[in-house]
Amino acid sequence: VPATAAEARETAAAMFDAAAGAGEPLLIEEQLRGPEASLFAFTDGVGVAFSPPAADHKRLKDEHEGGVRLAPAAAAANPNTGGMGAVCPAPFVAPAEQAEMEHLMAKTIAALRAEGAPYRGVLYGGFMLDADRARADPGRVAVLEFNCRLGDPEAQVVLPHMARRLDLYELFEACATDPGADKPPFKPNPNPNGGGDDAYHTACVVLASEGYPSSSAPPRAIALHAPALPVPRNLNANGGGGDMGGAVVYAGVQANVGGQELSTNGGRVLACVGAARSLRGALACAYMTAQRVRFDERQFRGDIGVAALLNAEGGERPLRVAVLASNRAQSVRQILLGIRDGAPGLERMEVALVAANREAAPVLAWAQGEGFPTAQLPRRIKGAAPPPAGELAGHEEELHRALAQRDVDVVLLVGFDTILSADLCSRWAGCILNVHPALLPEANAISGGAGAGAFDLKVHQAVLKGAAVSSGCTVHMVTAEPDAGPILLRKEVPVLEADTPEALKHRVQAAETLCLSDALRRYRDADFRGLAESPFLMPQ
Numbered sequence: 001v002p003a004t005a006a007e008a009r010e011t012a013a014a015m016f017d018a019a020a021g022a023g024e025p026l027l028i029e030e031q032l033r034g035p036e037a038s039l040f041a042f043t044d045g046v047g048v049a050f051s052p053p054a055a056d057h058k059r060l061k062d063e064h065e066g067g068v069r070l071a072p073a074a075a076a077a078n079p080n081t082g083g084m085g086a087v088c089p090a091p092f093v094a095p096a097e098q099a100e101m102e103h104l105m106a107k108t109i110a111a112l113r114a115e116g117a118p119y120r121g122v123l124y125g126g127f128m129l130d131a132d133r134a135r136a137d138p139g140r141v142a143v144l145e146f147n148c149r150l151g152d153p154e155a156q157v158v159l160p161h162m163a164r165r166l167d168l169y170e171l172f173e174a175c176a177t178d179p180g181a182d183k184p185p186f187k188p189n190p191n192p193n194g195g196g197d198d199a200y201h202t203a204c205v206v207l208a209s210e211g212y213p214s215s216s217a218p219p220r221a222i223a224l225h226a227p228a229l230p231v232p233r234n235l236n237a238n239g240g241g242g243d244m245g246g247a248v249v250y251a252g253v254q255a256n257v258g259g260q261e262l263s264t265n266g267g268r269v270l271a272c273v274g275a276a277r278s279l280r281g282a283l284a285c286a287y288m289t290a291q292r293v294r295f296d297e298r299q300f301r302g303d304i305g306v307a308a309l310l311n312a313e314g315g316e317r318p319l320r321v322a323v324l325a326s327n328r329a330q331s332v333r334q335i336l337l338g339i340r341d342g343a344p345g346l347e348r349m350e351v352a353l354v355a356a357n358r359e360a361a362p363v364l365a366w367a368q369g370e371g372f373p374t375a376q377l378p379r380r381i382k383g384a385a386p387p388p389a390g391e392l393a394g395h396e397e398e399l400h401r402a403l404a405q406r407d408v409d410v411v412l413l414v415g416f417d418t419i420l421s422a423d424l425c426s427r428w429a430g431c432i433l434n435v436h437p438a439l440l441p442e443a444n445a446i447s448g449g450a451g452a453g454a455f456d457l458k459v460h461q462a463v464l465k466g467a468a469v470s471s472g473c474t475v476h477m478v479t480a481e482p483d484a485g486p487i488l489l490r491k492e493v494p495v496l497e498a499d500t501p502e503a504l505k506h507r508v509q510a511a512e513t514l515c516l517s518d519a520l521r522r523y524r525d526a527d528f529r530g531l532a533e534s535p536f537l538m539p540q
Contacts, residue, residue: 001031001080002031003072003073003074004072007074012026032128032130032142032144033128033130034128034129034130035055035090035092035128035129035307035308035311036055036056036058036126036127036128036129036144037053037054037055037090037092037093037097037101037127037128037129038053038054038055038056038124038125038126038127038151038154039051039053039054039098039101039102039105039124039125039127040122040123040124040125040150040151040154040155040158041102041105041106041109041122041123041125042121042122042162042171042172042174042175043109043119043120043121043122043123043175044120044174044175044176044177044178044179045109045112045113045118045119045120045179046113046118046179047174047179048105048106048109049162049166049171050102050105051088051158051161051162052088052089052090052158052161053088053089053090053093053098053101054086054087054088054089054090054151054154054157054158055086055087055088055090055092055307055308056083056085056086056151056153056154057083057084057085057086057301057304057307058080058081058083058084059078059079059080059081059084059301060078060079060080060081060084060208060212060213060299060301061073061077061078061301062301062302062303063078063303063307064303064306064307064310065303066521066525066527067306067310067524067525067526067527069307069310079213079214080213081208081212081213081267081268082152082213082267082268083151083152083153083154083206083268084153084205084206084208084300084301084304085153085203085204085205085206085271085286085300085301085304085305086153086154086156086157086203086204086304087157087201087202087203087204087279087282087283087304087305087308088154088157088158088161088201088202088203089161089201090308091279091308091309091311091312092129092308092311092312093129097129097141100141101125101127101141104125104127104141104143105123105125108123108146109123119148120175120176121148121175121176122148122149122150122175123146123147123148124145124146124147124148124149124150124151124154125143125145125146126143126144126145126146126147126151127141127142127143127144128141128142128144129141129142130142152251153204153206153271156202156204156249156271156273157202157203157204157273158202159234160202160232160234160235160243160273160275161200161202163234164200164234164243199277199278200243200275200276200277201275201276201277201278201279201281201282202273202274202275202282203273203274203279203282203283203285203286203304203305204249204271204272204273204274204286204304205271205272205274205286205287205289205290205300205301205304205532206268206269206270206271206272206300206301207268207269207270207271207272207290207293207295207298207299207300208267208268208269208298208299208300209252209264209266209267209268209269209295209297209298209299210296210297210298210299211267212267212268212299213267216252216264216266216267217264217297219254219257219258219260219263219264219265220263220264220295220296220297221260221262221263221295221296222253222260222262222263222264222269222293222294222295223293223294223295224248224262224292224293225291225292225293225294225536226292227246227289227292228246228288228289228291228292228477228479228481228484228485228486229245229246229274229285229288229289229426229429229430229479230242230244230245230246230422230426230429230480231245231246231247232244232245232246232247232275234275235247235249235273235275242390242423242426242427243275244275244276244277244281244285244426244427244428244429244430245274245275245285245426245429246272246273246274246275246285246286246288246289246429247272247273247289248270248271248272248273248289248292248293249270249271249272249273250269250270251266251268251269251270251271252264252265252266252267252268252269252270253265253269253270263295264295269295269298270293272286272287272289272290272293272532273286273289274286274287274288274289274429274430275429276428276429276430276431277427277428277431278409278430278431279305279308279309279526280305280309280319280409280410280430280431280523280524280526281409281428281429281430281431282305282430283304283305283430283526283528284430284431284477284523284528284531285429285430286304286528287486287528287529287531287532288430288477288479288485288486288531288532290531290532291486291531291532291533291534291536300532302527302528302529302532303526303527303529304526305526306525306526306527309526316348318348318349318350319348319349319350319409319410319520319523319524320349320350320352320406320407320408320409320410321336321339321349321350321351321352321408321409321410321412321520322351322352322353322354322355322403322406322408322410322411322412323336323351323353323354323355323363323411323412323414324355324356324357324377324399324411324412324413324414324416325354325355325356325361325363325413325414325415325416326356326357326358326361326415326416326417326418327356327358327361327362327363327415327417327456328361328362328363328366328415329354329356329361329363329414329415330509331414331435331509331510331512331513331516332412332414332512332513332516333363333366334513335513335516335517335520336351336354336367336370336372337370338517339351340370340372345517345521346517346520346521348524349520349524351372351373352373352406352407352408352409353372353373353374353375353402353403353406353408354367354372354373354374354375355374355375355376355377355399355402356374356376356377357377357378357379357395357416357417357418358379359376364376373406375402377395377398377399377402378394378395378398379395379418380393380395380396380418381393381394381395387423390423391423392421392423392424392427393421395418396420396421396423396424399424400424400427400428403428408431409431410431410432410433410520410523411428411431411432411433411478412433412434412435412516412520413432413433413434413435413478414435414512414516415455415456416434417455419482420432420478420480421480422480425478425479425480426480430477432477432478433475433476433477433478433488433516433519433523434475434476434477434478434483434485435473435474435475435512435515435516435519436454436459436473436474436475436476436483437456437459437460437471437473437505437508437509437512438454438459438460438463438471438472438473438474438508439470439471439472439473439474439490439492440474440476440483440487440490440537441535441536441537442468443459443462443463443471443474444537446462446463446465446466446468454483456505457501457502457505460501460502460504460505460508461501463495463504464495464499464500464501464504468495469494469495470492470493470494470495471492471493471495471504471508472490472491472492472493472508472511473490473491473493473508473511473512473515474487474489474490474515475487475488475489475490475515475516475519476488476534476537477531483537484537485537486531486532486534486537487530487531487534487535487537488519488522488523488528488530488531488534489515489518489519489522489530490515491511491512491514491515492511493507493508493511
């Protein structure tokens with residue numbers, strides 16, 4: 001599929017020059033332009049259950065940088081693949097377009113039945129939406145292909161949605177048996193697009209071997225580190241757990257070869273799947289999962305989902321930011337004012353909530369004076385019995401409700417002095433960032449409390465006592481293990497000979513403001529490649 005007229009001429013000339021093309025006719029077809037989406041139809045030949053629409057990413061390399069689309073590269077420089085990632089649901093598919101896709105597939109299934117060739121199983125429909133369509137008019141939906149199978153990597157993001165609302169065994173059994181009067185009808189289609197706690201998004205990032213797609217490298221040892229995220233129950237053969245988190249789905253992997261427990265065996269080696277309450281959260285979970293899988297010369301795209309966000313039906317909404325603090329939150333105040341005033345780099349964001357778990361926290365009075373939405377949160381009751389599995393303690397239930405009611409996209413922990421439970425981290429997987437007032441993982445090696453779980457002046461006292469030559473701050477994803485989530489970015493601050501803990505804290509706070517601003521931009525733009533390349537913060 002040539003990107004330019006010049007490339008089309010070169011391709012045609014190469015076809016005519018080839019021995020097989022001499023004297024043969026050349027077929028030229030209209031090139032369709034626009035976003036692609038796919039849909040699965042599960043059918044017994046009569047009844048049909050449709051999946052949510054998904055979006056694949058065919059090109060090998062990134063097509064976006066910093067949330068901006070790059071100039072199209074020649075096909076040879078960025079070749080097509082079997083798929084380097086996917087998201088579900090595809091946010092750019094309007095309801096009318098999804099209805100048209102379902103209508104076309106239902107007509108196809110009905111026509112096959114009418115011709116005496118009833119189709120049972122999974123029908124994969126690949127569609128392209130007209131790039132010039134007006135938002136008020138769904139325009140043309142073009143059929144690209146039908147496949148008689150589950151798509152890859154779409155299946156990795158579609159099946160968790162189906163499993164969340166339907167019993168997959170019952171669905172597959174219904175597809176495999178003849179329709180009849182005594183057969184129960186197909187259950188209603190899953191609807192993953194609800195808001196609040198009903199919101200659910202999935203994403204996957206494919207890790208490929210060196211040389212793919214033209215060739216594959218010799219087997220490489222795979223290092224699989226302990227997971228930072230829970231495995232969602234709909235991706236976990238053992239069941240249990242919540243719906244959010246990350247999982248690894250194997251493809252080109254072999255076991256016990258050449259003395260290696262696991263090694264690569266082909267082009268596309270595995271898929272890292274993330275599931276969360278928002279698309280950005282799911283993407284963050286997918287890249288956080290990719291952090292734990294390492295092999296030499298691995299290839300992956302760093303912009304999965306970016307096009308889907310840019311093309312979102314109705315336009316991309318502002319990133320809704322919440323801040324949780326326990327004291328002044330000095331380092332974030334300038335950022336919140338910048339978001340309100342549309343400062344450069346902080347566009348397409350809005351402040352959804354400023355909350356504190358201390359009544360006297362100065363940040364609350366400041367935020368109220370600036371007109372930001374605020375909330376006073378209860379503190380954890382010491383000695384209280386833990387809640388039943390899968391439920392939140394009272395103080396966390398109120399926190400969860402405050403965030404969900406305000407439709408928060410990303411949460412910043414800024415001097416928040418309470419460790420979040422594993423259940424809350426799971427419900428907001430991929431959506432919470434913490435700023436640590438030292439450089440991780442180096443601070444973990446400093447005795448006296450500069451590393452994981454340390455707070456405020458104690459961190460800077462430990463840095464000075466440890467005779468470190470530099471300190472700084474680290475913004476990382478929040479997981480159930482304190483200060484152990486993958487790093488989004490860091491900023492270094494030199495330690496001066498005359499430094500006191502207070503003086504060092506003041507300079508680190510200035511770095512925190514810059515670091516948090518940059519982190520929010522990256523989160524807004526779904527720029528998560530750094531998560532997959534992050535060092536490990538805890539012993540593995």
